[in-house]
Amino acid sequence: MLTIANHTFGSRLFSGTGKFSSTQTMLDALIASGSELVTLAIKRIDKEQGTDNLMAPLTKLGIKLLPNTSGARNAEEAIFAAQLAQQMFNTNWLKLEIHPDPKYLMPDPIETLKAAEQLVKLGFVVLPYVHADPVLCHRLEEVGCSAVMPLGSPIGSNQGLLTREFIEIIIEQANVPVIVDAGIGRPSDATAAMEMGADAVLVNTAIASSKHPVTMAQCFKQAVHCGHQAHLAGLGQVSNQAHNTSPLTGFLQADCSAQSNMGTN
Amino acid sequence: MLTIANHTFGSRLFSGTGKFSSTQTMLDALIASGSELVTLAIKRIDKEQGTDNLMAPLTKLGIKLLPNTSGARNAEEAIFAAQLAQQMFNTNWLKLEIHPDPKYLMPDPIETLKAAEQLVKLGFVVLPYVHADPVLCHRLEEVGCSAVMPLGSPIGSNQGLLTREFIEIIIEQANVPVIVDAGIGRPSDATAAMEMGADAVLVNTAIASSKHPVTMAQCFKQAVHCGHQAHLAGLGQVSNQAHNTSPLTGFLQADCSAQSNMGTN
């Protein structure tokens, strides 16, 4: 079981709520994914009780909400958004996202650490989205973040685990859960992240933009589960050379010459 | 459902029987894998009804046997082995393997095509193990092979899908099932092969050499299933740029300046 800030999760697949064609499709996909933690942007909650209110159905499903500060360009905006989210969603959990760059949405390490430190002091359970930077992850852990969320590749790019070697270092050194976030485009990427020893993955675009989001959500559920199981079971060594699975047989030496003309009959 | 030579398979994971620590572990792993087709080397059947007889328990489990010609160095030896296997296992199904090189066990394209052509004429259902060579796969299909089995990387190396781009071409062009064989070291490799559109994968070393072969067999079962489902559901586009899953919010512009001193409180 995965525990973050004293909360235990049965599923290691976390999901997002963006980019779905309809709210119903999103809810169906979330149910299919088995996710127990779901991130959503503040804007999606209409302050006037509008049609986009996701809170009630998600809460009804027993899904824990993880508001994110997407859109914040610095610590101040992120902290403001966090406090807004706390009131709206009635939760102190927060996915901290600060990305000043509108093209690649790369996170800002400096503002993220600054905001994280303050938000932890304000009582938030902070899960920061960051570059796959081992030292930064360590510092976020030191200021009290409950997990770290290094990126695999740019958000929404479906490019997969471009940062594989650095995530391995982060996993090796972290004392809080490591959740691979952003860029996971295929179930095999999720499986690979879990095989490496990640504690969880967060997937959004790959599910939401599939032609069949519900089926794809099921695929990711399985992919995460089997990657985690494989990590626990222990993966085999990689070798530069072949190792025969079928032992070289003696039957040929013994029999083949005697009956060799049988071969072509 | 996958159909090879009029035989239908519910599972797209095929397994091998080599390298297991004991026969019982092997049987448990095969059950856990859900495999309905299992390859085994001829030598493993003791002609004098010895202790290594796998045939009875496998058959009892309803598993179809796929004898392989591992150890054969040319067409003549392979054909001889095939005929021996046919008598012993009472099946005309055959995994055709011809690898003259003892270090990397790379298959011989020339002898494989020659043997395949003759074995098809002799009534065998031939599944040839080959390099990920699109033209060779096409020619094997033309002489009547029932499937093609291109390699991902050297047998037993656990190096994964080194031949990814060529397997994609083979899948695009083939009219018979494409079974990715050899080198699949992690469940994520199996998932990736199925996402690309492979019809099945054959796994042996990665399961047999795991510390927990039964668990690993379950992982591969799931990995193959979810990769296939993801292929059917349709994978998202890969992009060089980020695509925000959380729409950039307007809340900041509206509210943040007015309350910006709230941010750091």
Add this chain to the structure above:
Amino acid sequence: MLTIANHTFGSRLFSGTGKFSSTQTMLDALIASGSELVTLAIKRIDKEQGTDNLMAPLTKLGIKLLPNTSGARNAEEAIFAAQLAQQMFNTNWLKLEIHPDPKYLMPDPIETLKAAEQLVKLGFVVLPYVHADPVLCHRLEEVGCSAVMPLGSPIGSNQGLLTREFIEIIIEQANVPVIVDAGIGRPSDATAAMEMGADAVLVNTAIASSKHPVTMAQCFKQAVHCGHQAHLAGLGQVSNQAHNTSPLTGFLQADCSAQSNMGTN
């Protein structure tokens, strides 16, 4: 120095003549490349002494011609083309290309071996273009080919060394020169092939389709040379861990505490 069939080459960069915007650009690029062996398709020689006659200027530059059988779909067509080329170009050197597939131009291993065997008997110096298949390369060597030309990726795709691990095996096992052909898109690909121990590379599209073919030809000349030199000099070990180049200093322990308030002044 590289020797193929008793002919010695000062340059390990071989070039092609296709896709250039003009004959003059091609000649300038070939001179800049330093290539001493250049491949060209039979059709490029106009039998009626037309405008596309490349033979005279190339020969004048001291460049050896390597006619290729591009367009041949089987051994018979290739042998016919070879004999035509022999008359036209007055050379028994031949780049043997047989690719029945018009989309990916993947070579046919069976027809290539068949044609190679006959052409060697007919007195040709045969350099076959093949998939990066170690066993096939070995067999081509056995029938008397003077070199093998495994592909890096599909012709003209500029995808680079997709077959890296298999080319390494071919280099390890070959007793004739290994020339990496097809797919080399960047100078760094050529350098990488030479670092692995390839004897030469053949480049065409990457030079011809550059905006500045002459400059690009010079780049490839250098890239091949430095890759080869690096191979001879011996490359360093790859490690999973950092190894400090600047020894960890003692100055900090000694001095920093005493003067630590100096730091921020």
Add this chain to the structure above:
Amino acid sequence: MLTIANHTFGSRLFSGTGKFSSTQTMLDALIASGSELVTLAIKRIDKEQGTDNLMAPLTKLGIKLLPNTSGARNAEEAIFAAQLAQQMFNTNWLKLEIHPDPKYLMPDPIETLKAAEQLVKLGFVVLPYVHADPVLCHRLEEVGCSAVMPLGSPIGSNQGLLTREFIEIIIEQANVPVIVDAGIGRPSDATAAMEMGADAVLVNTAIASSKHPVTMAQCFKQAVHCGHQAHLAGLGQVSNQAHNTSPLTGFLQADCSAQSNMGTN
């Protein structure tokens, strides 16, 4: 020509001075590399005019010195080291390195930015060694750094350009020179970095730990030069499909059927 802080460099290969077997070998390799900027750790200068004094011979060669703060674990230590270096080497140029982690020597983004800001104010020309983090690079540029030095892979690992996609983003967005530092293990890595548009590369381990450092230094000199030239000349498009360099010939249709029996004679 490359300009950093009003200083112009004829060579885009920067070198290090660590790990060489002897001072003489190091000097010979530096000369062979053509480097005009060379980094060295403070400790290498013996304050008592000891045997390891590199300063005089390097200066004599016209090589500009770039002292580095290797060993510093935070901004305070780095600033102290910088000031020490300024006195010893009589230069305000500085390679800023802060890596608290002794295993992977990953740089600290927070302390690096903090130190950079202060050092710029103190009049240093600051070239910071950082993770390949586009936002961090942008912020370092904003506080007045004269270049950024993103890592390819862990220092001394020879793993090459693991951060390729992120370095591409950094290059796209930077207004100061981008120098790829750390992990470059082979000349082909250096070429590839330059092809992507890097302004320079810094190489140390790959040269110093080669069996033939002087030859390897020459290789890197060429590799950097040809990668830069190729970038300027314009690289060709990468395609998923083959593009024939030798136009499919008509000669076969015309002549082959008439003379097809000639083929096998």
